Amino acid sequence: MNDGPGMSLIVRMVSRWLLGFVFVYGLGVALFGHLTPGGGFVGGVVVACALVMSILAFGGKQGPGAFLARAVTTLDAAGALMFLALALFGYVAGCFFTNWIARGEPATFGSTWFVILMNVAILVKVGAGAFAGFLAIVAFGHILDAEEGRP
Amino acid sequence: MEPTFYGLLVFLIIGSIVALEMKDILSSVIAVGVVGLALSILFLLLGAPDIAITQVVVEIIVVTVLIRAAARSGRVEMTRRPDLVSTVLGLILVLCFCGFALAALETLRPFGGARPLVGHWYLVNAEAGTGCANAVMAILLDFRGYDTLGEATVILTAILGAVVLLRPKAREEEAEPAVVPGVPAEVAHE
Numbered sequence: 001m002n003d004g005p006g007m008s009l010i011v012r013m014v015s016r017w018l019l020g021f022v023f024v025y026g027l028g029v030a031l032f033g034h035l036t037p038g039g040g041f042v043g044g045v046v047v048a049c050a051l052v053m054s055i056l057a058f059g060g061k062q063g064p065g066a067f068l069a070r071a072v073t074t075l076d077a078a079g080a081l082m083f084l085a086l087a088l089f090g091y092v093a094g095c096f097f098t099n100w101i102a103r104g105e106p107a108t109f110g111s112t113w114f115v116i117l118m119n120v121a122i123l124v125k126v127g128a129g130a131f132a133g134f135l136a137i138v139a140f141g142h143i144l145d146a147e148e149g150r151p
Numbered sequence: 152m153e154p155t156f157y158g159l160l161v162f163l164i165i166g167s168i169v170a171l172e173m174k175d176i177l178s179s180v181i182a183v184g185v186v187g188l189a190l191s192i193l194f195l196l197l198g199a200p201d202i203a204i205t206q207v208v209v210e211i212i213v214v215t216v217l218i219r220a221a222a223r224s225g226r227v228e229m230t231r232r233p234d235l236v237s238t239v240l241g242l243i244l245v246l247c248f249c250g251f252a253l254a255a256l257e258t259l260r261p262f263g264g265a266r267p268l269v270g271h272w273y274l275v276n277a278e279a280g281t282g283c284a285n286a287v288m289a290i291l292l293d294f295r296g297y298d299t300l301g302e303a304t305v306i307l308t309a310i311l312g313a314v315v316l317l318r319p320k321a322r323e324e325e326a327e328p329a330v331v332p333g334v335p336a337e338v339a340h341e
Contacts, residue, residue, distance in 0.1 A: 034288045034292075037203075037204055037285065042201075072314075076307060080304065083299075087296060099293055106278060106284070114292075115283050115292045118296075119288070122292075125303055125306070133313055136313040136317040138219040
């Protein structure tokens, strides 16, 4: 049943249907982290789970996982730097880590853009980081070996 | 809640012992996954949905990675003879730990009871001070932003280190025999 890269046809079909949902769920958990349980870390790990599923199902050459695999370390660093930049911009309002962006109505989505942006930074950072960890531990040896014909 | 809670606690302990004592590494990894999922239900029962979600999600990705790694390394049999000295030492350590833990638990406040001063201030001022309806996120990303920055740095360093050490190029360098100048590679390899 192992025709082509990745897993069997059934697994690839089911992952194709599920991938988008898992991805959007991760984004939603991260974006609404300031209102509901969840947040950037959890959302990032869910997004990383979607990418891991893509890599496991489609192999290392197709799918969103393979597309993002080349940029993981860059994204990881970009997320961390975005977090640091948001903290540094606090100096605009006086000191490090000040909640400096204007706030909206309480308990609505736009109630605090600062925390939303922080969550997005952590989402990028943790998503790329967890995915990079998976790639380092599993995929670099396993999938790349298989594609280059090594045993 | 009480019987479910204590039942899950006992289940956690049994699952951990199973994970430790399994001879087959794949079964061991699956036992670890079961323990993690039970732990997330415990967090939910204790009223910490944020931690429960984190636990469940991290457990899923860790078990996926471990199963993939275990499947790659084939069937690894763990053969370890029980050693009398280490067993006795381990038992003494467990007893010491339990004694200290009991002594420490008596000084704790009752669960869900009066909060320490700082924690209470955070809870009262979370919404007004940051605009976050979720108090956990208010503390993580606003009041205690420094802690989160440190955490992010730790993850970044750990991941970059893992990627640098485990990337295919590093493995190839390690796998290739050292080339001695002036000697053909086959000869040097023999």
